[in-house]
Amino acid sequence: xxxxxxxxxxxxxxxxxxxxxxxxxxxxxxxxxxxxxxxxxxxxxxxxxxxxxxxxxxxxxxxxxxxxxxxxxxxxxxxxxxxxxxxxxxxxxxxxxxxxxxxxxxxxxxxxxxxxxxxxxxxxxxxxxxxxxxxxxxxxxxxxxxxxxxxxxxxxxxxxxxxxxxxxxxxxxxxxxxxxxxxxxxxxxxxxxxxxxxxxxxxxxxxxxxxxxxxxxxxxxxxxxxxxxxxxxxxxxxxxxxxxxxxxxxxxxxxxxxxxxxxxxxxxxxxxxxxxxxxxxxxxxxxxxxxxxxxxxxxxxxxxxxxxxx
Amino acid sequence: xxxxxxxxxxxxxxxxxxxxxxxxxxxxxxxxxxxxxxxxxxxxxxxxxxxxxxxxxxxxxxxxxxxxxxxxxxxxxxxxxxxxxxxxxxxxxxxxxxxxxxxxxxxxxxxxxxxxxxxxxxxxxxxxxxxxxxxxxxxxxxxxxxxxxxxxxxxxxxxxxxxxxxxxxxxxxxxxxxxxxxxxxxxxxxxxxxxxxxxxxxxxxxxxxxxxxxxxxxxxxxxxxxxxxxxxxxxxxxxxxxxxxxxxxxxxxxxxxxxxxxxxxxxxxxxxxxxxxxxxxxxxxxxxxxxxxxxxxxxxxxxxxxxxxxxxxxxxxxxxxxxxxxxxxxxxxxxxxxxxxxxxxxxxxxxxxxxxxxxxxxxxxxxxxxxxxxxxxxxxxxxxxxxxxxxxxxxxxxxxxxxxxxxxxxxxxxxxxxxxxxxxxxxxxxx
Numbered sequence: 001x002x003x004x005x006x007x008x009x010x011x012x013x014x015x016x017x018x019x020x021x022x023x024x025x026x027x028x029x030x031x032x033x034x035x036x037x038x039x040x041x042x043x044x045x046x047x048x049x050x051x052x053x054x055x056x057x058x059x060x061x062x063x064x065x066x067x068x069x070x071x072x073x074x075x076x077x078x079x080x081x082x083x084x085x086x087x088x089x090x091x092x093x094x095x096x097x098x099x100x101x102x103x104x105x106x107x108x109x110x111x112x113x114x115x116x117x118x119x120x121x122x123x124x125x126x127x128x129x130x131x132x133x134x135x136x137x138x139x140x141x142x143x144x145x146x147x148x149x150x151x152x153x154x155x156x157x158x159x160x161x162x163x164x165x166x167x168x169x170x171x172x173x174x175x176x177x178x179x180x181x182x183x184x185x186x187x188x189x190x191x192x193x194x195x196x197x198x199x200x201x202x203x204x205x206x207x208x209x210x211x212x213x214x215x216x217x218x219x220x221x222x223x224x225x226x227x228x229x230x231x232x233x234x235x236x237x238x239x240x241x242x243x244x245x246x247x248x249x250x251x252x253x254x255x256x257x258x259x260x261x262x263x264x265x266x267x268x269x270x271x272x273x274x275x276x277x278x279x280x281x282x283x284x285x286x287x288x289x290x291x292x293x294x295x296x297x298x299x300x301x302x303x304x305x306x307x308x309x310x
Numbered sequence: 311x312x313x314x315x316x317x318x319x320x321x322x323x324x325x326x327x328x329x330x331x332x333x334x335x336x337x338x339x340x341x342x343x344x345x346x347x348x349x350x351x352x353x354x355x356x357x358x359x360x361x362x363x364x365x366x367x368x369x370x371x372x373x374x375x376x377x378x379x380x381x382x383x384x385x386x387x388x389x390x391x392x393x394x395x396x397x398x399x400x401x402x403x404x405x406x407x408x409x410x411x412x413x414x415x416x417x418x419x420x421x422x423x424x425x426x427x428x429x430x431x432x433x434x435x436x437x438x439x440x441x442x443x444x445x446x447x448x449x450x451x452x453x454x455x456x457x458x459x460x461x462x463x464x465x466x467x468x469x470x471x472x473x474x475x476x477x478x479x480x481x482x483x484x485x486x487x488x489x490x491x492x493x494x495x496x497x498x499x500x501x502x503x504x505x506x507x508x509x510x511x512x513x514x515x516x517x518x519x520x521x522x523x524x525x526x527x528x529x530x531x532x533x534x535x536x537x538x539x540x541x542x543x544x545x546x547x548x549x550x551x552x553x554x555x556x557x558x559x560x561x562x563x564x565x566x567x568x569x570x571x572x573x574x575x576x577x578x579x580x581x582x583x584x585x586x587x588x589x590x591x592x593x594x595x596x597x598x599x600x601x602x603x604x605x606x607x608x609x610x611x612x613x614x615x616x617x618x619x620x621x622x623x624x625x626x627x628x629x630x631x632x633x634x635x636x637x638x639x640x641x642x643x644x645x646x647x648x649x650x651x652x653x654x655x656x657x658x659x660x661x662x663x664x665x666x667x668x669x670x671x672x673x674x675x676x677x678x679x680x681x682x683x684x685x686x687x688x689x690x691x692x693x694x695x696x697x698x699x700x701x702x703x704x705x706x707x708x709x710x711x712x713x714x715x716x717x718x719x720x721x722x723x724x725x726x727x728x729x730x731x732x733x734x735x736x737x738x739x740x741x
Contacts, residue, residue, distance in 0.1 A: 110582025194506030
């Protein structure tokens with residue numbers, strides 16, 4: 001593992017396998033009554049969140065606490081630019097307190113990479129704008145492997161607002177790295193610009209037709225669609241989006257009964273995912289949340305304690 | 311009365327060596343083996359290329375308002391070091407240059423600095439708001455004699471306002487320099503050329519078409535009104551196609567390209583380094599090639615720097631939050647030499663055309679860009695084509711350090727600059 005986790009580009013397939021093995025052990029710990037491990041005793045992890053988050057922040061916080069790290073949350077809305085302080089000054093101030101790891105979420109793409117060039121602490125990207133969310137991709141892949149075994153040759157459909165999704169960007173990188181065949185599905189207005197060249201170079205497929213993709217899928221990953229995108233003219237109405245790209249009750253029949261359904265949350269029930277799909281036996285939405293803590297424990301462990309134990 | 315200077319052995323436009331006698335602010339004599347008059351200072355220019363002083367249609371000198379980033383004085387220094395004898399200072403200062411008084415203030419600061427002629431650009435619309443015309447006529451009648459108007463930084467997006475501005479400035483031979491960016495296609499957050507890279511990096515896209523539709527609209531407005539329009543910082547192959555078509559029809563349109571759009575490409579944004587954040591954004595290689603060809607064949611008339619100094623902390627934000635713009639004055643000629651002359655696309659006479667004659671003509675400056683003949687104003691730059699410039703951002707005379715050329719080795723270096731016969735730069739440093 002590299003010093004930072006900024007992007008899935010920092011994670012090799014071997015790194016992922018190592019992380020997943022550790023995560024499986026952590027997952028066992030999670031099921032114990034006493035969950036605390038001493039691995040990161042005396043280490044300080046700051047969750048620096050410039051954007052609202054409940055699940056990712058609390059998942060990292062629990063992960064840090066169960067590893068006995070001192071975990072502190074610092075939250076601030078919006079960019080520091082609006083407050084007249086540069087991002088560099090903000091993070092240098094926090095790092096100067098003596099921090100081992102900065103878990104950072106920021107509304108701007110690339111912010112975690114920039115910060116990693118300014119501070120000595122390990123930087124974990126917990127979501128940078130519409131760029132990447134690598135811990136989410138790792139917990140998604142871990143969850144899918146638990147259900148499917150190896151992802152080699154498995155077909156994963158990723159469906160929704162790809163343009164604005166950091167979950168998609170990290171997932172498409174990791175899933176292809178692990179040998180999965182990925183098809184991303186969205187209306188043309190929600191496909192990232194230049195996706196034709198990108199998908200050709202990176203080896204994934206694109207489609208506008210969900211009904212054609214679902215029967216071939218070994219797993220489906222639904223992405224959140226923000227209702228405010230409608231005002232940007234990305235699609236005409238919620239109803240039309242659901243008919244075209246929602247995982248509706250009817251579409252559920254196109255899926256095999258054991259095909260896992262993922263969603264990174266928070267879900268817009270009735271828009272991109274029907275209640276029947278979200279609550280189906282094959283839905284792994286809550287498994288993702290549970291795996292999230294274990295995978296984030298594994299990430300923190302390998303970034304902060306890795307050098308002593310390897 | 312300034313001292314008399316004999317420039318010995320320079321090659322005007324890269325041609326055969328000749329001596330240039332600069333006296334009383336004009337080129338007094340030109341020819342081989344001139345005798346140095348008594349008391350004249352002799353500048354050895356053996357091996358150097360002599361060009362008429364450079365004229366920059368597009369700079370941001372930041373005064374008034376952001377004197378921590380640049381002042382008229384420090385910007386004038388950077389201009390002189392870059393071989394310029396005249397610069398146009400954009401109106402997006404604080405307060406905006408949208409009145410005669412504001413224009414005169416910038417003009418006077420330039421006079422006081424005394425290193426280059428500083429011509430304020432007037433805002434097209436009051437407060438750059440894009441709604442009501444600024445006092446264009448009063449700015450022109452002021453002692454700043456404003457002839458170029460631009461809301462640069464923002465596009466005059468409303469077609470009716472643009473039409474009226476184009477019509478109105480005809481009364482005094484003015485020109486509107488348009489920052490072409492359709493705000494509905496490329497908004498304030500748009501900061502990366504829209505394409506594969508912006509999609510992959512998750513950066514808000516700035517599609518080339520947002521520039522092209524405005525250029526296309528504006529040339530049609532220029533045709534309709536019979537007025538002249540200037541396209542600032544052309545950045546795409548599509549814009550070049552529109553310009554070529556419009557010029558073919560005889561529409562009165564001129565255009566500039568920046569040095570950075572002639573060399574730097576989109577892929578530099580891969581590391582999210584705000585040094586490379588500029589508006590319009592760096593484009594892919596295909597656009598760069600089209601811009602070079604258009605500059606060489608005259609479709610694009612001029613090189614202009616869009617020199618945009620920023621205080622360090624304004625660039626130390628996340629990429630989308632950081633300020634747009636990069637330094638350009640000190641490196642413009644070395645970049646053009648590197649991209650256009652070393653490649654054989656242009657000769658030194660062409661460089662003089664695109665960096666002196668044409669910009670002076672576009673801005674209506676009759677004491678600049680007049681060449682090196684006897685009687686011309688003694689605005690001269692001496693260039694060493696054999697010594698590349700190795701760019702060190704800390705060596706800059708600008709107050710700012712947002713220099714995208716840092717660490718690069720560029721084509722040629724500026725050795726000396728003369729403004730009306732007075733040396734402003736000698737041996738590559740301020741005189």
